[in-house]
Amino acid sequence: MKTEQLATKIFTGFLKFKVRRPTPLFASYNVTSRCNMKCSFCDWWKMNMPELPTRKALTSIDEVCSLGVPFFDLSGGEPLLRKDLAILAKRASSHGCLVSMNTNGTLLKSSRASEIANAFDVVVVSLDGPEEVHDKLRGVGGTYDKAIEAIKLLKAYGTRVGVNTVVTPWNIKILPHFIEELRSLVDFAQVQPVHPYPPPPQNRPSPEEVSRLLDYLLRLKRSSPGFLAVPTDFVRGFKPFFEGEAPKICHAGELYVAIDPIGRLLACPARADVVLGDVLAHSAGEILKEKRKSEGWLKVSSCEGCWLGCTVGMSMVLENPLKEAPNFISLWASRKN
Numbered sequence: 108m109k110t111e112q113l114a115t116k117i118f119t120g121f122l123k124f125k126v127r128r129p130t131p132l133f134a135s136y137n138v139t140s141r142c143n144m145k146c147s148f149c150d151w152w153k154m155n156m157p158e159l160p161t162r163k164a165l166t167s168i169d170e171v172c173s174l175g176v177p178f179f180d181l182s183g184g185e186p187l188l189r190k191d192l193a194i195l196a197k198r199a200s201s202h203g204c205l206v207s208m209n210t211n212g213t214l215l216k217s218s219r220a221s222e223i224a225n226a227f228d229v230v231v232v233s234l235d236g237p238e239e240v241h242d243k244l245r246g247v248g249g250t251y252d253k254a255i256e257a258i259k260l261l262k263a264y265g266t267r268v269g270v271n272t273v274v275t276p277w278n279i280k281i282l283p284h285f286i287e288e289l290r291s292l293v294d295f296a297q298v299q300p301v302h303p304y305p306p307p308p309q310n311r312p313s314p315e316e317v318s319r320l321l322d323y324l325l326r327l328k329r330s331s332p333g334f335l336a337v338p339t340d341f342v343r344g345f346k347p348f349f350e351g352e353a354p355k356i357c358h359a360g361e362l363y364v365a366i367d368p369i370g371r372l373l374a375c376p377a378r379a380d381v382v383l384g385d386v387l388a389h390s391a392g393e394i395l396k397e398k399r400k401s402e403g404w405l406k407v408s409s410c411e412g413c414w415l416g417c418t419v420g421m422s423m424v425l426e427n428p429l430k431e432a433p434n435f436i437s438l439w440a441s442r443k444n
């Protein structure tokens with residue numbers, strides 16, 4: 108039953124996109140701004156935002172899922188800091204969504220692993236390199252070991268587990284070797300360049316370093332298209348991204364939306380300032396209908412762009428679904444019935 112529901116949502120979303128009446132296919136809910144890490148490239152842990160209590164969080168999930176979204180991601184901050192996380196994930200799942208989480212993995216105790224494994228179809232753990240590199244970038248010692256432990260725990264419960272790696276000048280050289288080592292540990296790997304965009308000079312690896320990484324990633328994509336779970340053109344875009352010349356590919360508010368910790372609907376998961384409305388006060392459908400008139404929408408229009416798998420990658424897959432079929436099939440196979 109759930110498989111058919113998901114298939115219908117994806118197919119309907121695809122058709123609506125093709126006839127230029129898009130509805131969101133991906134929603135992310137940043138359930139908290141709290142984080143137990145101090146990643147050098149991330150600003151979330153510097154925020155201090157309240158968050159919705161369980162009942163209101165469930166209402167906001169219902170609202171956004173009522174748009175017919177097939178892919179629903181829970182992120183943060185660190186989502187595992189919320190004790191009701193499994194309840195929230197199950198609610199999204201009850202709407203027939205494929206439910207994923209992005210986590211640093213460090214707070215997954217064995218006593219909680221079964222509950223989390225049952226609630227999520229896919230878990231993406233952040234890993235930015237081998238131990239010394241990862242712990243340095245995350246700002247806390249022991250992070251790598253705990254993330255690996257979380258991966259093993261979830262895998263033992265049969266959860267589909269992937270890794271998200273942020274490409275920076277501080278890890279780019281070791282990434283081919285690192286990603287090769289991950290192949291025996293996880294089901295898939297995602298990579299994304301360090302933001303913001305355009306990148307400031309200190310965030311830009313040398314052109315030679317970028318070329319070497321791209322050669323490796325494109326070879327990996329050809330040999331194991333499902334393992335490297337980002338579109339081929341997304342990988343190719345790393346070069347113009349780091350040169351500050353990436354095209355703007357954006358369907359914010361159309362193919363993707365986000366809910367922030369206090370229940371506001373955002374057009375884009377990466378732009379906390381692009382508020383479209385309050386899903387606790389108005390229906391998500393109504394908010395989106397009005398979106399073009401809102402100040403928030405104008406802010407997305409003036410954005411210079413980004414190169415994130417959850418937004419740009421989603422747009423690319425929708426533009427060229429046959430080319431990206433292996434990613435879809437691999438994600439599809441990840442569903443638990």
Ligand SMILES: C[S@@+](CC[C@H](N)C(=O)[O-])C[C@H]1O[C@@H](n2cnc3c(N)ncnc32)[C@H](O)[C@@H]1O
Nearest residue numbers: 148149183184185209210211233271273301302
């Ligand atoms: C903001 S975190 C929240 C989830 C969780 N705390 C974690 O570390 O996975 C979501 C993802 O965004 C990535 N990320 C954080 N800052 C980034 C940046 N400046 N550029 C690109 N990715 C970033 C993280 O590595 C992580 O994989």
